Amino acid sequence: MSKPNTKVALIQAASRLFRLHGYEGISLNDILKEINIPKGSLYHYFPNGKEELAVEAIHHTKDIVLAWIEESFEQIGDPVKAVQDHIHQLAALLKDETEQVGFPIGTIAAEKYSTNEPIRSACQTAFEEWSELYSTKFFEAGYSEKQAKDYGVFILAAIEGGILLSLTTKSEESLLIIADQIPFILSKREN
């Protein structure tokens, strides 16, 4: 009990740095240096080293994003506008040099999906929970069960791709184009 602040600080720093540079692009020394913590502490809290820390960092990133999506839906009733709001917030954050969001989960998933099963599994969980959160909101807003599910997957894919394009081109344009298309995608059709 008492104060495992060190463990929390480690997870937060790892979450941020893995988001920005991926799994192989950040060393344990990088993480430790940033928060001034000795290596002994890391291996005390995470006996299985980098992999274990990464899995917990992925869960942490997942929870942050979940809460963030939820917030847009709670503040804005209309699911179409809520998704657009979320994307607009993303675009604004990517522009902001101080806020370094990076490519949440995407980078580490792309790197390790084929070579590290615990990490791939953690990334899958994150994607599934994000997608399911969208689906739940759509279903609650009156979409059919199948449409809610398909749209959840589709919106997540478009946003993930949009973040990657915007980061790579150093421009929010891709994300804004995607936001503009959202109303046409999220229509209640007969099929």
Added chain:
Amino acid sequence: MSKPNTKVALIQAASRLFRLHGYEGISLNDILKEINIPKGSLYHYFPNGKEELAVEAIHHTKDIVLAWIEESFEQIGDPVKAVQDHIHQLAALLKDETEQVGFPIGTIAAEKYSTNEPIRSACQTAFEEWSELYSTKFFEAGYSEKQAKDYGVFILAAIEGGILLSLTTKSEESLLIIADQIPFILSKREN
């Protein structure tokens, strides 16, 4: 002249391995070992080392994908069906263990967009040329200039995101859901 087969072999191997494991996930020794080439040859053809090889590998990957998209459009006139065909081929390839497509450009872009300008720039070029190829095809098929451009970006983002989801979840489902939505996205609207 004559036979710079070694250089081509290096670019092809690098293209494949970077696609699968990213920039930091693959060492020069990994690449050299796979095609049995000594380190001296690599630094003969690529004096600036890993970064220079990566930039050429990115261009190579870009060209492969360009030709591949083009093929779907040439074989199938209707742009909606052509995009669907391309996505279905992608989904099939990801399932096939022998064909290792990985996450073309995406992984290396996600890793290095903020820390290596030559690589970021090469990735941006790839994304732009892919997107513009889609746009050109849409425009030729009668879409308005703005719609053609926006749809090009949107389709690319959705496909990139879909590949990432399918790889991470080890299932073609995400890509198939996206393919099913394509007809509804690519509609000729008044706006």
Added chain:
DNA sequence: AAACAATTAAACCGACCAGTCTAATATAAT
């Protein structure tokens, strides 16, 4: 065949990697 350039070959380098280890120190329990 002699001279020259292009290419291959691999030993080698300092830097850094994830992970280990032992000791010191703080905190809690008795």
Added chain:
DNA sequence: ATTATATTAGACTGGTCGGTTTAATTGTTT
């Protein structure tokens, strides 16, 4: 106060990294 436990501290290890260097070899030109 004393013991036991949790945590901090950082030097250290074997291995791998990207990159360098020098020499051997091949190919081309004359």
